[in-house]
Amino acid sequence: MTDTVIGGVAEAPQGRTEWASSLALETWLVESAAHDAQVELDHIDALISVPPRAADFLVDAAAVSEALGLRPRLAFSVEAGGTAPILMLGLAVSLIATGAADTVAVVAADLPLTQVGRRTYGANLANSGGPVHPILEAPFGPTAVTLFALMASRHMAVYGTTEEHLAAVALQDRQRASSHPNAHMREPLSPDQYQEARYVSTPLRLFDCAPVSDGGGALVLTSRQRSASPRPVTIDAVGQATSHLHLTSTPSLSSFDIGPLMDSVLAEAGVIRADLRAAFVYDCFTIAMLLSLEALGFAEPGSAGPMFADGYFDVEGTLPVNTHGGLLSHGHPGRAGGMGNVIEAVLQVRGDSGDRQLDQCDKVLVHGMTGAFAQQAVAILGS
Amino acid sequence: METELETGGADPFLAATRGGRLALPRCEACRTWVWPPPPTCRLCHGVVSWEPVSGKGTVHAVSGVHGAPDKASGELPPLFFVAFVELAEGPRLMTRLIEGQGWSVGMNVEFVLAAAVTGGPQLPMFRPASN
Numbered sequence: 001m002t003d004t005v006i007g008g009v010a011e012a013p014q015g016r017t018e019w020a021s022s023l024a025l026e027t028w029l030v031e032s033a034a035h036d037a038q039v040e041l042d043h044i045d046a047l048i049s050v051p052p053r054a055a056d057f058l059v060d061a062a063a064v065s066e067a068l069g070l071r072p073r074l075a076f077s078v079e080a081g082g083t084a085p086i087l088m089l090g091l092a093v094s095l096i097a098t099g100a101a102d103t104v105a106v107v108a109a110d111l112p113l114t115q116v117g118r119r120t121y122g123a124n125l126a127n128s129g130g131p132v133h134p135i136l137e138a139p140f141g142p143t144a145v146t147l148f149a150l151m152a153s154r155h156m157a158v159y160g161t162t163e164e165h166l167a168a169v170a171l172q173d174r175q176r177a178s179s180h181p182n183a184h185m186r187e188p189l190s191p192d193q194y195q196e197a198r199y200v201s202t203p204l205r206l207f208d209c210a211p212v213s214d215g216g217g218a219l220v221l222t223s224r225q226r227s228a229s230p231r232p233v234t235i236d237a238v239g240q241a242t243s244h245l246h247l248t249s250t251p252s253l254s255s256f257d258i259g260p261l262m263d264s265v266l267a268e269a270g271v272i273r274a275d276l277r278a279a280f281v282y283d284c285f286t287i288a289m290l291l292s293l294e295a296l297g298f299a300e301p302g303s304a305g306p307m308f309a310d311g312y313f314d315v316e317g318t319l320p321v322n323t324h325g326g327l328l329s330h331g332h333p334g335r336a337g338g339m340g341n342v343i344e345a346v347l348q349v350r351g352d353s354g355d356r357q358l359d360q361c362d363k364v365l366v367h368g369m370t371g372a373f374a375q376q377a378v379a380i381l382g383s
Numbered sequence: 384m385e386t387e388l389e390t391g392g393a394d395p396f397l398a399a400t401r402g403g404r405l406a407l408p409r410c411e412a413c414r415t416w417v418w419p420p421p422p423t424c425r426l427c428h429g430v431v432s433w434e435p436v437s438g439k440g441t442v443h444a445v446s447g448v449h450g451a452p453d454k455a456s457g458e459l460p461p462l463f464f465v466a467f468v469e470l471a472e473g474p475r476l477m478t479r480l481i482e483g484q485g486w487s488v489g490m491n492v493e494f495v496l497a498a499a500v501t502g503g504p505q506l507p508m509f510r511p512a513s514n
Contacts, residue, residue, distance in 0.1 A: 119451070122451075133419070133477075135394070135395065135396075136395065136419050136476075136477060137477045139396070139499055139503075139504070139506055140465050140477055140478060140499060140506070141448060141463060141465060141479070141499060142446075142448065142465045142477070143448070143450075146446050146448050146465050149446035149448075150444040150445070150446050150465070150466070150467060151444070152446075153444040153445055153446055153488060154443065154467075154488065156488075157444070157487075157488035157489065198449060198452075198459075199447065199449045200449055200450075200451070201447065201448045201449065201465075202446050202447040202449070203446075246419070247477070248418070248419055248475070248476070248477055249419060253443070253444050253467065
Protein backbone atom coordinates (compact mmCIF):
# COMPACT_ATOMS: atom_id res chain seq x y z
CA MET A 1 0.00 0.00 0.00
CA THR A 2 1.43 3.35 -1.02
CA ASP A 3 0.72 6.80 0.39
CA THR A 4 0.02 8.26 -3.07
CA VAL A 5 -3.48 8.96 -4.34
CA ILE A 6 -4.81 10.00 -7.71
CA GLY A 7 -6.66 13.23 -7.04
CA GLY A 8 -7.75 14.12 -10.54
CA VAL A 9 -7.86 12.86 -14.11
CA ALA A 10 -8.61 14.24 -17.57
CA GLU A 11 -9.21 12.57 -20.89
CA ALA A 12 -9.68 13.99 -24.38
CA PRO A 13 -11.95 12.42 -26.99
CA GLN A 14 -9.91 9.76 -28.85
CA GLY A 15 -9.94 9.48 -32.64
CA ARG A 16 -9.65 12.10 -35.37
CA THR A 17 -9.26 15.44 -33.60
CA GLU A 18 -8.61 19.07 -34.38
CA TRP A 19 -5.90 19.89 -31.85
CA ALA A 20 -3.39 22.36 -33.27
CA SER A 21 -0.50 20.46 -31.70
CA SER A 22 0.23 17.70 -29.23
CA LEU A 23 1.50 20.42 -26.89
CA ALA A 24 -1.91 22.12 -26.93
CA LEU A 25 -3.54 18.80 -26.03
CA GLU A 26 -1.02 18.05 -23.27
CA THR A 27 -1.46 21.45 -21.62
CA TRP A 28 -5.27 21.17 -21.77
CA LEU A 29 -5.08 17.72 -20.18
CA VAL A 30 -2.80 18.85 -17.31
CA GLU A 31 -4.97 21.91 -16.60
CA SER A 32 -8.12 19.78 -16.64
CA ALA A 33 -6.66 17.09 -14.38
CA ALA A 34 -5.48 19.75 -11.89
CA HIS A 35 -8.96 21.28 -11.92
CA ASP A 36 -10.49 17.84 -11.34
CA ALA A 37 -8.10 17.30 -8.40
CA GLN A 38 -8.91 20.76 -6.98
CA VAL A 39 -5.22 21.59 -7.15
CA GLU A 40 -3.85 25.02 -8.12
CA LEU A 41 -1.78 24.60 -11.27
CA ASP A 42 1.31 26.18 -9.69
CA HIS A 43 1.23 23.64 -6.87
CA ILE A 44 2.39 21.02 -9.37
CA ASP A 45 6.06 20.56 -8.48
CA ALA A 46 6.83 17.56 -10.69
CA LEU A 47 5.71 17.03 -14.26
CA ILE A 48 6.27 13.74 -16.09
CA SER A 49 5.28 13.12 -19.71
CA VAL A 50 5.60 10.68 -22.56
CA PRO A 51 7.27 12.29 -25.59
CA PRO A 52 4.66 12.23 -28.37
CA ARG A 53 5.56 11.23 -31.94
CA ALA A 54 3.76 14.34 -33.17
CA ALA A 55 6.36 16.64 -31.56
CA ASP A 56 10.12 16.69 -31.27
CA PHE A 57 11.09 18.69 -28.20
CA LEU A 58 14.42 18.28 -26.47
CA VAL A 59 12.46 17.49 -23.30
CA ASP A 60 8.72 17.21 -23.79
CA ALA A 61 7.94 17.68 -20.08
CA ALA A 62 9.88 20.96 -20.12
CA ALA A 63 7.88 22.10 -23.16
CA VAL A 64 4.63 21.35 -21.32
CA SER A 65 5.90 23.18 -18.21
CA GLU A 66 6.92 26.15 -20.33
CA ALA A 67 3.55 26.28 -22.09
CA LEU A 68 1.73 26.17 -18.75
CA GLY A 69 4.02 28.79 -17.19
CA LEU A 70 5.18 26.30 -14.56
CA ARG A 71 8.63 26.04 -13.03
CA PRO A 72 8.42 22.62 -11.36
CA ARG A 73 11.19 21.20 -9.18
CA LEU A 74 11.27 18.17 -11.50
CA ALA A 75 10.28 17.77 -15.14
CA PHE A 76 11.23 14.81 -17.32
CA SER A 77 9.86 12.49 -20.00
CA VAL A 78 9.93 8.71 -19.99
CA GLU A 79 10.50 6.16 -22.74
CA ALA A 80 8.71 2.95 -21.77
CA GLY A 81 6.28 2.14 -24.58
CA GLY A 82 2.83 1.07 -23.47
CA THR A 83 4.01 0.61 -19.89
CA ALA A 84 4.80 4.34 -19.62
CA PRO A 85 1.44 5.46 -18.16
CA ILE A 86 1.74 2.93 -15.31
CA LEU A 87 5.48 3.53 -14.92
CA MET A 88 4.68 7.23 -14.44
CA LEU A 89 2.29 6.29 -11.60
CA GLY A 90 5.15 4.37 -10.01
CA LEU A 91 7.52 7.31 -10.41
CA ALA A 92 4.96 9.63 -8.81
CA VAL A 93 4.67 7.21 -5.87
CA SER A 94 8.47 7.25 -5.43
CA LEU A 95 8.77 11.03 -5.70
CA ILE A 96 5.99 11.62 -3.19
CA ALA A 97 7.25 8.95 -0.79
CA THR A 98 10.75 10.43 -0.70
CA GLY A 99 9.54 14.03 -0.43
CA ALA A 100 11.13 14.90 -3.77
CA ALA A 101 7.74 16.23 -4.89
CA ASP A 102 4.39 16.99 -3.28
CA THR A 103 2.09 17.19 -6.30
CA VAL A 104 2.88 15.32 -9.49
CA ALA A 105 1.22 15.72 -12.88
CA VAL A 106 1.62 12.93 -15.44
CA VAL A 107 0.48 13.28 -19.01
CA ALA A 108 0.51 11.05 -22.09
CA ALA A 109 -0.99 12.37 -25.32
CA ASP A 110 -0.21 12.11 -29.02
CA LEU A 111 -1.68 13.00 -32.41
CA PRO A 112 -0.46 10.19 -34.68
CA LEU A 113 -3.63 10.27 -36.80
CA THR A 114 -3.88 13.91 -37.84
CA GLN A 115 -0.31 15.13 -37.30
CA VAL A 116 1.68 12.08 -38.46
CA GLY A 117 -0.77 10.15 -40.64
CA ARG A 118 -1.90 6.54 -40.33
CA ARG A 119 0.38 5.13 -43.03
CA THR A 120 3.49 7.03 -41.98
CA TYR A 121 2.86 6.06 -38.38
CA GLY A 122 2.50 2.38 -39.32
CA ALA A 123 5.62 2.48 -41.49
CA ASN A 124 7.58 4.15 -38.69
CA LEU A 125 6.60 1.35 -36.34
CA ALA A 126 8.06 -1.21 -38.72
CA ASN A 127 11.22 0.72 -39.55
CA SER A 128 12.35 2.93 -36.72
CA GLY A 129 11.34 3.46 -33.16
CA GLY A 130 9.00 0.48 -33.33
CA PRO A 131 9.11 -3.07 -32.01
CA VAL A 132 10.63 -4.58 -35.20
CA HIS A 133 14.39 -5.25 -34.96
CA PRO A 134 15.96 -3.03 -37.63
CA ILE A 135 18.64 -5.54 -38.68
CA LEU A 136 17.42 -9.01 -37.75
CA GLU A 137 13.69 -8.65 -38.49
CA ALA A 138 12.95 -5.62 -40.70
CA PRO A 139 14.64 -7.06 -43.86
CA PHE A 140 11.94 -9.77 -44.02
CA GLY A 141 9.11 -7.22 -44.16
CA PRO A 142 7.10 -7.69 -40.95
CA THR A 143 4.95 -4.82 -39.69
CA ALA A 144 4.07 -4.37 -36.03
CA VAL A 145 0.91 -6.35 -36.89
CA THR A 146 3.01 -9.29 -38.15
CA LEU A 147 4.76 -9.64 -34.80
CA PHE A 148 1.42 -10.18 -33.07
CA ALA A 149 0.24 -12.36 -35.96
CA LEU A 150 3.22 -14.64 -35.32
CA MET A 151 2.27 -14.84 -31.62
CA ALA A 152 -1.28 -15.72 -32.66
CA SER A 153 -0.01 -18.36 -35.11
CA ARG A 154 2.00 -20.00 -32.34
CA HIS A 155 -0.77 -19.72 -29.72
CA MET A 156 -3.21 -21.36 -32.15
CA ALA A 157 -0.77 -24.17 -32.93
CA VAL A 158 0.13 -24.86 -29.29
CA TYR A 159 -3.25 -24.36 -27.59
CA GLY A 160 -5.90 -24.54 -30.30
CA THR A 161 -6.91 -20.89 -29.97
CA THR A 162 -9.25 -19.98 -32.86
CA GLU A 163 -10.22 -16.96 -34.93
CA GLU A 164 -13.60 -17.08 -33.13
CA HIS A 165 -11.76 -16.47 -29.84
CA LEU A 166 -10.03 -13.44 -31.35
CA ALA A 167 -13.37 -12.19 -32.69
CA ALA A 168 -14.90 -12.40 -29.21
CA VAL A 169 -12.35 -9.84 -27.97
CA ALA A 170 -12.92 -7.43 -30.86
CA LEU A 171 -16.72 -7.63 -30.57
CA GLN A 172 -16.84 -7.21 -26.78
CA ASP A 173 -14.47 -4.21 -26.85
CA ARG A 174 -16.58 -2.56 -29.55
CA GLN A 175 -19.76 -3.12 -27.58
CA ARG A 176 -18.22 -1.50 -24.49
CA ALA A 177 -16.86 1.46 -26.47
CA SER A 178 -20.25 2.13 -28.07
CA SER A 179 -21.48 3.87 -24.90
CA HIS A 180 -18.24 5.78 -24.17
CA PRO A 181 -18.37 9.44 -25.21
CA ASN A 182 -14.57 9.62 -25.71
CA ALA A 183 -14.13 6.34 -27.62
CA HIS A 184 -12.71 6.34 -31.16
CA MET A 185 -14.60 3.32 -32.57
CA ARG A 186 -18.22 3.53 -31.40
CA GLU A 187 -20.22 2.27 -34.39
CA PRO A 188 -21.55 -1.28 -33.91
CA LEU A 189 -19.41 -4.17 -35.19
CA SER A 190 -21.23 -7.38 -36.18
CA PRO A 191 -19.68 -10.85 -36.33
CA ASP A 192 -20.17 -10.76 -40.11
CA GLN A 193 -18.35 -7.42 -40.44
CA TYR A 194 -15.48 -8.82 -38.39
CA GLN A 195 -15.36 -11.97 -40.54
CA GLU A 196 -15.58 -10.14 -43.87
CA ALA A 197 -12.81 -7.64 -43.10
CA ARG A 198 -9.51 -8.22 -44.91
CA TYR A 199 -6.56 -9.99 -43.38
CA VAL A 200 -3.74 -7.61 -42.51
CA SER A 201 -1.28 -10.32 -41.47
CA THR A 202 -2.80 -13.80 -41.02
CA PRO A 203 -4.46 -14.82 -38.76
CA LEU A 204 -5.14 -11.17 -37.81
CA ARG A 205 -7.86 -9.26 -39.66
CA LEU A 206 -8.49 -5.53 -39.68
CA PHE A 207 -10.60 -5.51 -36.51
CA ASP A 208 -8.01 -7.55 -34.60
CA CYS A 209 -5.87 -4.40 -34.70
CA ALA A 210 -6.27 -1.22 -32.67
CA PRO A 211 -6.91 1.91 -34.72
CA VAL A 212 -4.41 4.77 -34.95
CA SER A 213 -6.02 7.47 -32.79
CA ASP A 214 -5.32 10.94 -31.54
CA GLY A 215 -5.88 11.37 -27.83
CA GLY A 216 -4.49 10.84 -24.38
CA GLY A 217 -5.01 11.60 -20.73
CA ALA A 218 -3.46 13.13 -17.63
CA LEU A 219 -3.52 12.55 -13.88
CA VAL A 220 -2.60 14.64 -10.85
CA LEU A 221 -1.24 12.75 -7.86
CA THR A 222 -0.40 13.73 -4.32
CA SER A 223 -0.18 12.22 -0.86
CA ARG A 224 -3.24 10.95 0.99
CA GLN A 225 -2.89 13.74 3.59
CA ARG A 226 -2.44 16.53 1.07
CA SER A 227 -5.25 15.50 -1.30
CA ALA A 228 -8.22 17.86 -1.55
CA SER A 229 -10.14 15.45 -3.77
CA PRO A 230 -13.48 14.26 -2.38
CA ARG A 231 -12.88 10.82 -3.92
CA PRO A 232 -9.15 10.10 -4.04
CA VAL A 233 -8.15 6.83 -5.70
CA THR A 234 -5.38 4.94 -3.92
CA ILE A 235 -2.41 3.37 -5.64
CA ASP A 236 -2.15 0.15 -3.64
CA ALA A 237 0.80 -1.25 -5.59
CA VAL A 238 2.59 -0.67 -8.87
CA GLY A 239 5.43 -2.35 -10.75
CA GLN A 240 7.06 -3.04 -14.11
CA ALA A 241 8.91 -6.03 -15.61
CA THR A 242 11.20 -6.18 -18.66
CA SER A 243 11.78 -9.42 -20.52
CA HIS A 244 13.34 -8.49 -23.91
CA LEU A 245 13.06 -5.80 -26.54
CA HIS A 246 12.65 -7.71 -29.82
CA LEU A 247 10.47 -10.74 -30.47
CA THR A 248 13.53 -12.57 -31.86
CA SER A 249 14.92 -12.64 -28.31
CA THR A 250 11.85 -13.87 -26.47
CA PRO A 251 12.02 -17.38 -25.05
CA SER A 252 8.39 -18.09 -26.02
CA LEU A 253 5.99 -16.63 -28.58
CA SER A 254 2.93 -17.99 -26.78
CA SER A 255 3.56 -17.18 -23.10
CA PHE A 256 4.68 -13.91 -21.51
CA ASP A 257 4.15 -14.83 -17.88
CA ILE A 258 4.79 -12.12 -15.27
CA GLY A 259 4.14 -14.29 -12.22
CA PRO A 260 6.86 -12.73 -10.00
CA LEU A 261 5.63 -9.17 -10.71
CA MET A 262 2.03 -10.19 -10.05
CA ASP A 263 3.01 -11.95 -6.82
CA SER A 264 4.78 -8.83 -5.56
CA VAL A 265 2.05 -6.29 -6.43
CA LEU A 266 -0.73 -8.51 -5.09
CA ALA A 267 1.23 -9.00 -1.85
CA GLU A 268 1.93 -5.28 -1.51
CA ALA A 269 -1.72 -4.44 -2.12
CA GLY A 270 -2.79 -7.18 0.27
CA VAL A 271 -5.24 -8.73 -2.17
CA ILE A 272 -5.71 -11.88 -4.22
CA ARG A 273 -6.90 -12.00 -7.82
CA ALA A 274 -10.44 -12.85 -6.71
CA ASP A 275 -10.64 -9.50 -4.85
CA LEU A 276 -10.28 -7.56 -8.09
CA ARG A 277 -13.57 -6.23 -9.47
CA ALA A 278 -12.23 -5.37 -12.91
CA ALA A 279 -9.08 -5.39 -15.01
CA PHE A 280 -7.95 -2.96 -17.70
CA VAL A 281 -5.73 -4.92 -20.03
CA TYR A 282 -3.40 -3.69 -22.79
CA ASP A 283 -5.09 -4.96 -25.95
CA CYS A 284 -3.40 -3.33 -28.94
CA PHE A 285 -4.42 -6.53 -30.78
CA THR A 286 -7.03 -9.16 -29.93
CA ILE A 287 -4.29 -11.76 -29.39
CA ALA A 288 -2.58 -9.34 -26.98
CA MET A 289 -5.69 -9.42 -24.79
CA LEU A 290 -5.63 -13.23 -24.61
CA LEU A 291 -1.85 -13.41 -24.04
CA SER A 292 -2.08 -10.68 -21.37
CA LEU A 293 -4.89 -12.41 -19.47
CA GLU A 294 -2.71 -15.52 -19.38
CA ALA A 295 0.43 -13.53 -18.47
CA LEU A 296 -1.46 -11.90 -15.58
CA GLY A 297 -2.65 -15.27 -14.30
CA PHE A 298 -6.36 -14.57 -14.90
CA ALA A 299 -6.45 -17.56 -17.26
CA GLU A 300 -4.39 -20.75 -17.49
CA PRO A 301 -2.08 -20.88 -20.53
CA GLY A 302 -4.25 -21.57 -23.58
CA SER A 303 -7.58 -21.03 -21.81
CA ALA A 304 -8.08 -17.27 -22.27
CA GLY A 305 -9.73 -17.67 -25.69
CA PRO A 306 -12.47 -20.11 -24.63
CA MET A 307 -13.04 -18.17 -21.37
CA PHE A 308 -13.36 -14.90 -23.26
CA ALA A 309 -15.81 -16.41 -25.76
CA ASP A 310 -17.86 -17.75 -22.80
CA GLY A 311 -18.25 -14.24 -21.35
CA TYR A 312 -15.99 -14.75 -18.32
CA PHE A 313 -14.40 -11.33 -18.94
CA ASP A 314 -17.59 -9.48 -19.94
CA VAL A 315 -19.44 -7.00 -17.70
CA GLU A 316 -21.75 -9.74 -16.38
CA GLY A 317 -18.87 -12.20 -16.06
CA THR A 318 -16.49 -13.04 -13.23
CA LEU A 319 -13.82 -10.46 -14.09
CA PRO A 320 -14.99 -7.61 -16.34
CA VAL A 321 -12.22 -6.20 -18.52
CA ASN A 322 -11.88 -2.96 -20.49
CA THR A 323 -15.28 -1.43 -19.82
CA HIS A 324 -14.13 1.53 -21.95
CA GLY A 325 -13.46 -0.61 -25.03
CA GLY A 326 -9.71 -1.03 -24.65
CA LEU A 327 -7.11 0.11 -27.14
CA LEU A 328 -9.03 -1.83 -29.80
CA SER A 329 -12.09 0.43 -29.68
CA HIS A 330 -11.57 3.24 -27.14
CA GLY A 331 -8.40 4.02 -29.04
CA HIS A 332 -4.62 3.74 -29.35
CA PRO A 333 -3.17 7.25 -29.34
CA GLY A 334 0.39 6.49 -30.47
CA ARG A 335 2.94 6.96 -27.71
CA ALA A 336 0.09 7.55 -25.25
CA GLY A 337 -1.31 4.01 -25.77
CA GLY A 338 -2.48 2.57 -22.46
CA MET A 339 -3.36 5.89 -20.79
CA GLY A 340 -7.03 5.15 -21.55
CA ASN A 341 -6.82 1.99 -19.42
CA VAL A 342 -5.52 4.01 -16.45
CA ILE A 343 -8.18 6.71 -16.82
CA GLU A 344 -11.03 4.18 -17.02
CA ALA A 345 -9.64 2.31 -13.99
CA VAL A 346 -9.73 5.55 -11.97
CA LEU A 347 -13.22 6.48 -13.19
CA GLN A 348 -14.58 3.02 -12.31
CA VAL A 349 -13.13 3.19 -8.78
CA ARG A 350 -14.58 6.70 -8.29
CA GLY A 351 -17.97 5.61 -9.61
CA ASP A 352 -17.70 8.06 -12.50
CA SER A 353 -18.01 5.65 -15.42
CA GLY A 354 -21.61 6.58 -16.22
CA ASP A 355 -23.46 3.95 -18.25
CA ARG A 356 -20.40 1.72 -17.99
CA GLN A 357 -20.20 1.82 -14.19
CA LEU A 358 -19.66 -1.55 -12.48
CA ASP A 359 -21.14 -2.27 -9.04
CA GLN A 360 -18.90 -1.96 -5.96
CA CYS A 361 -15.81 -1.38 -8.07
CA ASP A 362 -13.45 -0.76 -5.15
CA LYS A 363 -10.36 -2.69 -6.30
CA VAL A 364 -9.09 -2.91 -9.86
CA LEU A 365 -5.97 -3.87 -11.82
CA VAL A 366 -4.57 -1.90 -14.71
CA HIS A 367 -2.03 -3.40 -17.12
CA GLY A 368 0.33 -1.93 -19.69
CA MET A 369 2.63 -3.49 -22.27
CA THR A 370 5.53 -2.33 -24.45
CA GLY A 371 6.13 -3.37 -28.06
CA ALA A 372 5.94 -7.11 -28.58
CA PHE A 373 5.52 -8.00 -24.88
CA ALA A 374 8.97 -6.51 -24.21
CA GLN A 375 7.80 -4.92 -20.96
CA GLN A 376 4.66 -5.20 -18.86
CA ALA A 377 3.47 -3.07 -15.97
CA VAL A 378 0.61 -3.43 -13.50
CA ALA A 379 -0.96 -1.23 -10.87
CA ILE A 380 -3.66 -2.02 -8.34
CA LEU A 381 -5.94 0.90 -7.57
CA GLY A 382 -8.55 1.17 -4.84
CA SER A 383 -11.04 3.48 -3.18
CA MET B 384 35.69 -10.84 -35.19
CA GLU B 385 33.83 -9.12 -32.40
CA THR B 386 32.70 -6.20 -34.54
CA GLU B 387 30.86 -8.63 -36.83
CA LEU B 388 29.00 -9.94 -33.82
CA GLU B 389 27.62 -6.58 -32.86
CA THR B 390 24.09 -6.23 -34.14
CA GLY B 391 24.25 -2.45 -34.22
CA GLY B 392 26.74 -1.69 -36.94
CA ALA B 393 27.66 -4.94 -38.69
CA ASP B 394 25.44 -7.16 -40.83
CA PRO B 395 24.98 -10.45 -39.01
CA PHE B 396 23.25 -12.05 -42.02
CA LEU B 397 26.38 -11.47 -44.11
CA ALA B 398 28.35 -13.41 -41.52
CA ALA B 399 25.59 -16.03 -41.19
CA THR B 400 25.45 -16.81 -44.92
CA ARG B 401 29.08 -16.41 -46.00
CA GLY B 402 29.93 -19.00 -48.68
CA GLY B 403 26.26 -19.86 -49.24
CA ARG B 404 26.00 -21.97 -46.09
CA LEU B 405 24.19 -21.06 -42.90
CA ALA B 406 26.32 -20.43 -39.82
CA LEU B 407 25.20 -19.08 -36.46
CA PRO B 408 26.96 -17.65 -33.41
CA ARG B 409 27.85 -20.15 -30.70
CA CYS B 410 29.70 -19.75 -27.42
CA GLU B 411 33.07 -21.47 -27.51
CA ALA B 412 32.98 -21.96 -23.74
CA CYS B 413 29.47 -23.14 -22.84
CA ARG B 414 28.48 -24.23 -26.40
CA THR B 415 25.16 -22.33 -26.30
CA TRP B 416 23.78 -21.04 -29.61
CA VAL B 417 23.26 -17.32 -29.11
CA TRP B 418 20.84 -15.50 -31.43
CA PRO B 419 20.64 -12.53 -31.83
CA PRO B 420 24.44 -12.33 -31.98
CA PRO B 421 25.78 -10.70 -28.80
CA PRO B 422 29.28 -9.24 -28.33
CA THR B 423 29.92 -12.06 -25.85
CA CYS B 424 27.90 -15.06 -24.69
CA ARG B 425 24.73 -13.90 -22.92
CA LEU B 426 25.01 -16.74 -20.38
CA CYS B 427 28.71 -17.02 -19.50
CA HIS B 428 30.28 -14.05 -21.37
CA GLY B 429 32.57 -16.45 -23.24
CA VAL B 430 33.92 -15.83 -26.74
CA VAL B 431 31.35 -16.32 -29.49
CA SER B 432 32.21 -17.61 -32.99
CA TRP B 433 30.22 -18.59 -36.09
CA GLU B 434 29.64 -22.33 -36.58
CA PRO B 435 27.92 -24.02 -39.53
CA VAL B 436 24.46 -25.45 -38.90
CA SER B 437 22.49 -28.08 -40.83
CA GLY B 438 20.08 -25.55 -42.37
CA LYS B 439 17.19 -27.89 -41.46
CA GLY B 440 14.37 -26.64 -39.32
CA THR B 441 10.65 -26.45 -38.69
CA VAL B 442 8.13 -23.63 -38.98
CA HIS B 443 7.60 -22.30 -35.44
CA ALA B 444 5.08 -19.58 -36.37
CA VAL B 445 3.99 -18.11 -39.70
CA SER B 446 1.98 -15.15 -40.97
CA GLY B 447 0.88 -14.24 -44.47
CA VAL B 448 1.52 -10.50 -44.73
CA HIS B 449 -1.20 -8.89 -46.87
CA GLY B 450 -0.41 -5.26 -46.18
CA ALA B 451 -2.74 -2.36 -46.85
CA PRO B 452 -4.46 -1.81 -50.21
CA ASP B 453 -2.97 0.85 -52.47
CA LYS B 454 -4.76 4.15 -51.91
CA ALA B 455 -5.29 4.89 -55.60
CA SER B 456 -5.95 1.47 -57.15
CA GLY B 457 -7.26 -0.37 -54.10
CA GLU B 458 -5.00 -3.30 -55.04
CA LEU B 459 -3.26 -5.32 -52.36
CA PRO B 460 0.52 -5.65 -52.51
CA PRO B 461 1.84 -9.17 -53.20
CA LEU B 462 1.33 -11.63 -50.33
CA PHE B 463 4.47 -12.94 -48.63
CA PHE B 464 5.12 -15.17 -45.63
CA VAL B 465 7.11 -14.06 -42.60
CA ALA B 466 7.96 -16.81 -40.12
CA PHE B 467 10.02 -17.87 -37.20
CA VAL B 468 11.91 -21.05 -38.09
CA GLU B 469 13.37 -23.20 -35.35
CA LEU B 470 16.59 -24.80 -36.55
CA ALA B 471 17.42 -28.41 -35.72
CA GLU B 472 20.23 -27.04 -33.53
CA GLY B 473 17.76 -24.93 -31.50
CA PRO B 474 18.04 -21.25 -32.45
CA ARG B 475 14.95 -19.50 -33.79
CA LEU B 476 15.27 -16.98 -36.63
CA MET B 477 12.83 -14.56 -38.16
CA THR B 478 12.82 -15.29 -41.88
CA ARG B 479 10.68 -15.62 -44.99
CA LEU B 480 9.18 -18.81 -46.36
CA ILE B 481 9.44 -19.13 -50.16
CA GLU B 482 8.90 -21.67 -52.97
CA GLY B 483 5.93 -23.27 -51.21
CA GLN B 484 2.32 -22.85 -50.16
CA GLY B 485 -0.14 -24.02 -47.54
CA TRP B 486 2.34 -23.05 -44.87
CA SER B 487 1.58 -24.20 -41.33
CA VAL B 488 3.33 -24.55 -38.00
CA GLY B 489 5.47 -27.71 -37.77
CA MET B 490 6.32 -28.04 -41.50
CA ASN B 491 9.89 -29.11 -42.26
CA VAL B 492 11.96 -26.52 -44.10
CA GLU B 493 15.51 -26.02 -45.33
CA PHE B 494 17.82 -23.04 -45.73
CA VAL B 495 18.01 -21.17 -49.01
CA LEU B 496 19.61 -17.82 -49.89
CA ALA B 497 17.24 -15.32 -51.47
CA ALA B 498 16.54 -11.61 -51.70
CA ALA B 499 13.42 -10.08 -50.14
CA VAL B 500 13.31 -7.36 -52.77
CA THR B 501 14.73 -7.28 -56.31
CA GLY B 502 18.37 -6.32 -56.12
CA GLY B 503 18.27 -6.47 -52.32
CA PRO B 504 20.75 -8.32 -50.09
CA GLN B 505 20.79 -12.13 -50.01
CA LEU B 506 19.11 -13.25 -46.78
CA PRO B 507 18.65 -16.59 -45.06
CA MET B 508 15.19 -17.83 -46.07
CA PHE B 509 13.55 -21.24 -45.96
CA ARG B 510 11.72 -23.49 -48.43
CA PRO B 511 9.97 -26.84 -48.03
CA ALA B 512 12.49 -29.52 -47.03
CA SER B 513 13.55 -31.72 -49.95
CA ASN B 514 13.19 -34.93 -47.94
